[in-house]
Amino acid sequence: MILADGQILWNRSLGESYRCMGISVQTGYAQAIPGQFVMVKVDDGYAPLLRRPFSIHRLIQDGEKVTGIELLYKMIGPTTNQMGSMITGDSLNLLGPLGRGYTLPAEPTRVALAGGGIGIAPLIFLAAHMLQKGYDPDLIRVYLGGRSAPDVLCVADFEKMGLRVYTTTDDGSAGEKGLVTEPLERALAARGGQQLYACGPVGMLRGISALADRFQVACQVSIETIMACGMGACMGCVVNSTDPLDEKCRHACLDGPVFEAGQIILEHC
Numbered sequence: 001m002i003l004a005d006g007q008i009l010w011n012r013s014l015g016e017s018y019r020c021m022g023i024s025v026q027t028g029y030a031q032a033i034p035g036q037f038v039m040v041k042v043d044d045g046y047a048p049l050l051r052r053p054f055s056i057h058r059l060i061q062d063g064e065k066v067t068g069i070e071l072l073y074k075m076i077g078p079t080t081n082q083m084g085s086m087i088t089g090d091s092l093n094l095l096g097p098l099g100r101g102y103t104l105p106a107e108p109t110r111v112a113l114a115g116g117g118i119g120i121a122p123l124i125f126l127a128a129h130m131l132q133k134g135y136d137p138d139l140i141r142v143y144l145g146g147r148s149a150p151d152v153l154c155v156a157d158f159e160k161m162g163l164r165v166y167t168t169t170d171d172g173s174a175g176e177k178g179l180v181t182e183p184l185e186r187a188l189a190a191r192g193g194q195q196l197y198a199c200g201p202v203g204m205l206r207g208i209s210a211l212a213d214r215f216q217v218a219c220q221v222s223i224e225t226i227m228a229c230g231m232g233a234c235m236g237c238v239v240n241s242t243d244p245l246d247e248k249c250r251h252a253c254l255d256g257p258v259f260e261a262g263q264i265i266l267e268h269c
């Protein structure tokens, strides 16, 4: 884990509320794992004191060397709005990589990646990691959901990787009208055993977790709790275990943000 300033390489608009920011980092991210995150502090004199967590969206590489990270973010409050106004050459402070990321099966197997809203952010890194580990693109299916068309991000990026993408929106303005769990459920019924990887709002994670249970497939979920420190010091991110005999609480920042779906009570996130 490294605490360092990073210089902004680009800060691209992906529509009204979303941005994609490339940040140069000197060291520390070569071993980063999909699902891990950074705590960001913007330094402008009036931004909030607390850092905010962001998933690593992509590693930026110069050949084999990792020279930066990319963040995908939605402007919803002081930190993200401030980030949205930053330009190439500005700097911000990063603490990371933090947390436990997704783990891959020992051998490539059929997998489904499901993202809702800004939960799509870590799934690009996960897909790239799988391809780098030798996954045939045909083994990977991607399911992306959002409220409306502008909320369904990165479809072209996944397609450029050669992956098949299924999209849904609540209002039907892009893809199928409905929840992202619907095409996923059909695929599980048709194709059976797949490992599921999900990130998104807790309602979506509950739905996917229920599907995993029903179809008896492994499922890892990345949860987005409120986080104040990112290092296990503040108890701000505590979630409860599903095991009634296990009274030990889990820190989403240390034990997660990625958990086996059956391991934590998603209602408490």
Ligand SMILES: Cc1cc2nc3c(=O)[nH]c(=O)nc-3n(C[C@H](O)[C@H](O)[C@H](O)COP(=O)(O)OP(=O)(O)OC[C@H]3O[C@@H](n4cnc5c(N)ncnc54)[C@H](O)[C@@H]3O)c2cc1C
Binding pocket: 037, 048, 052, 053, 054, 055, 056, 071, 072, 073, 074, 075, 076, 077, 078, 079, 080, 081, 118, 121, 122, 223, 224, 225, 226, 227, 257
């Ligand atoms: C592990 C992890 C990874 C994340 N990755 C990303 C990412 O890649 N891209 C991205 O845009 N965001 C991500 N988030 C969420 C992001 O950290 C928050 O939205 C952050 O609070 C925004 O900061 P802000 O100062 O702009 O707004 P804030 O003032 O902090 O938040 C604005 C509003 O959103 C609410 N809010 C903030 N966080 C949450 C939450 N987790 N659940 C429900 N409501 C919340 C606040 O209560 C407030 O009302 C991630 C969160 C976690 C825990």
Ligand code: FES
Binding pocket: 226, 227, 228, 229, 230, 231, 232, 233, 234, 235, 236, 237, 238, 251, 252, 253, 254
């Ligand atoms: S964010 Fe402080 S303990 Fe997890």
